Amino acid sequence: MSSEDIEILKRAIQREKLARKQAEKILEDKSRELYLITQELKETNEKLEEQVGTKESELQGVFDNLLDAYVRMDIFGNVLEMNYAARNLFGYDIAEEKLNVVKLIYKEDYKYAMTSFQELVTKGSFSDYQARVYTKENGIRTVHINASLIYDKNKTPIGAQGIVTDITEELKQKQIFEEQKKQLSVIVENSSLGIVLAQFGKIVQTNKAFxxxxxxxxxxxxxxxxxxxxxxxxxxxxxxxxxxxxxxxxxxxxxxxxxxxxxxxxxxxxxxxxxxxxxxxxIKYQVAFIEDITEQLKVEKQRDQLVKNLEKTNQELKDYAHIVSHDLKSPLRSINALVNWIKEDHVDTLDKTGVHHFTMIENTLEKMETLINNILSYSSVSNKENLQTKEIDLNILIDDIKNIILIPDHIKVAIKKKLPVINGDTTRIQQLFQNLIGNAVIYTDKEIGKIEIDYEDKKTHHLFSIKDNGVGIKKEHHEKIFKMFQSVGDNENSSGIGLAIVKKIIDLYEGDIWLESKLGKGTTFYFTLKK
CATH class of the missing domain: 3.30.450.20 (PAS domain)
Known part of the structure; x- marks a missing residue:
């Protein structure tokens, strides 16, 4: 191998090492990136699990505390879950016993229930379902239900859920309200009063009477x-x-x-x-009740006119009584004076019969004057304008009366119980007691006469009684003696006006008077005066 080949080989190895390092670095960076992503996903997943747990807890709280009943069931109608309101309504606890919703359906509503269930299956939900259901302990109840299907991830129905509201009491109250509404409508329509319902001046309803x-x-x-x-x-x-x-x-x-x-x-x-x-x-409405008072006003106007005419007539009668009494008293006094002059001038020539006749004339004139005075008293006794109310000690008043009227020695006037101090007009109260005591004196025929005055305190009135042991009064005369000129018997000292004056005074003080009497035994007059 030539040096050139070796050099080429070295450079190739060098490049391979460099490439391997680069690959290792890329792998290391990717591993680090994958690790970071994994950690991030783990933290995110933990947060999601925490949030899901929180939401589940919140939903469970809402579910348990729903005021309305909540029911979840499978596709076959087996109840899988019920909240507290549902357990309370239906009376079942699915933790202890199985329950299918068919068991709850009221038999007469079964067909309607199946129709509604079919609507749930085909449409996925139904609302405003109202029917009766059987419950374990609460009897038959009427409920309102809104329900919907539950689907899995493939959109396949796996169950249903519903909100159930017990409307039994609501329907009862509505029925009662409708019944009361009908009754009220009957009353309104048949009322003799006109009835109008208005809203901001606009008439919205009226009854037949109006x-x-x-x-x-x-x-x-x-x-x-x-x-x-x-x-x-x-x-x-x-x-x-x-x-x-x-x-x-x-x-x-x-x-x-x-x-x-x-x-x-x-x-x-x-x-x-x-x-x-x-x-x-x-304000929603104004309701008006209208009563026709046209005739009533006419009657009241006529009554007012009659009262005015009566007041005028009464005043004219009072004036007439005063005028007549004045005109009568003058000639009576003149006659009385002439009789006295004749009697005095001829006292030596008159025999006993003549003197007796003159005495009779004098007595008759005196009686006529007393009668005129009594008529005047009767005409003015109920005149409230002249009343002077003050405190009156009746014990002192009775002593004064004893000194005013002539009480024979054989008649004793006794007060059985201390009399009260009352409020009243002295003249009227004196007339009242004086006439009753005087009347008792006149009609006492016993050798020893007794007149007893007694008193009893009532809640709103004073009750007095004046008892005598005189001649007594027949039952059929008990009413008429309080009328003008209606005296009992032929006693020359009775004018027939005294008890009529008594009755008017008692009426003035909003009292009453009555009597108990036995012929030959005596009479007791009872009377009340308002406090």
């Missing part, structure tokens, strides 16, 4: 606003309250206003308007 009041059909009223059937000035006054209602200041108000009928005439109505609000307190 349609009849105005003479419009329901359809005609739906085309109108409230202002179209109202008097302009009156509607503007109502609008102020409606604005307060809209701003939440008030929830209801009442007003008397006129409505314009279809024929152009109007009528007065009492209108009660109330707000119907949403959950946020905003």
């Amino acid at each position: 349609q009849n009041l105005l003479g419009y059909t329901a359809e005609e009223l739906l085309k109108k606003e409230v202002k179209d059937i109202s008097i302009k000035d009156e509607y503007e006054a109502v609008a102020e309250n409606l604005e307060k209602m809209n701003t939440g200041i008030i929830d209801s108000f009442s007003v008397n206003k006129r409505y314009i009928k279809h024929n152009g005439y109007s009528f007065w109505a009492k209108t009660n308007i109330a707000a119907v609000r949403d959950h946020d307190g905003n």
Whole structure:
């Protein structure tokens, strides 16, 4: 081998060594790169596994805490998974017993269930499925189901899943609501009051009574606003309250206003308007209840006029009583004076019969004056304008009355229990007790007369009684004795007005009076005065 060949061989070996080194370096770099990629893939895979685990945990939490029941089954209907809500609804625990959804289908809904299942298979899902199901412990329940198929990676169906909502109670409440709605509708339609539902002044619903009041059909009223059937000035006054209602200041108000009928005439109505609000307190509707008060107002106007006329008549009667009494008293006094003059001038010439006749004339004149005074008292006793209310000690009042009226020595007036201090008009209260005590004195016929005054404190009234041991009063006279000129018996000292005055005073103080009596034994008058 020549030196030239050797040199060529050396250079070839040199090139081979260099190429081998280059190859080794490339292999080393690739190995290092592969190692780094492997490490990176490992770290990424670990992160993915961690994220998957987290998501699985989160999904499991969502799954377990769903308020609605969740069910997963295989293609044959065998239940593979149920959340807590599903176990609670159906009453089964698939960890302890197997369950196929066919077992849950209510027999009368079986055909509908198979149709829905076929829809699930062909379309991949169904929604708004509503049917009854059997449960283990909760009886028959009505449920709403949304379901979808589960596929493998080759798009082959391997099962199904569904969200099941128990709507049994919801349907019951809806049924109750619909029933109540029907009942309310019947009440509204048959109400004697006109009822209007309005929204921002626009009529949206009316009942038959309101349609009849105005003479419009329901359809005609739906085309109108409230202002179209109202008097302009009156509607503007109502609008102020409606604005307060809209701003939440008030929830209801009442007003008397006129409505314009279809024929152009109007009528007065009492209108009660109330707000119907949403959950946020905003106005949704106004509901109005309308009552025709046209006739009522006419009656009230007539009544007011009658009251005015009655007041005028009463005043005229009072004036007449005063005028007549004044005109009667003057000639009576003149006659009495003339009788006294004649009696005094002829005292020496008159015999006993003549003196007796003059005495009878004097007694008659005195009785007539007493009668006139009693009539005046009766006419003015119920006049509240003259009342002067103050505290009255009845114990002192009774002592004063004993000194005013003539009580014979054989009659004793006794107070059984200390009497109260009451509020009232002294003159009226004195008239009341004086007339009753005086009446008892007049009709006491026993050798030893007894008049007893007693008292009992009631919740809202004072209860008094005045008892005597006199002649008594027949049962049939118990009512009439409180009327004018209706005295019992022929006692010349009775004017027949005293008990009528008593009745008017008791009425003035919102009380009542009654009596118990036995002929020959005596009478007890009971009466009350409001505190």
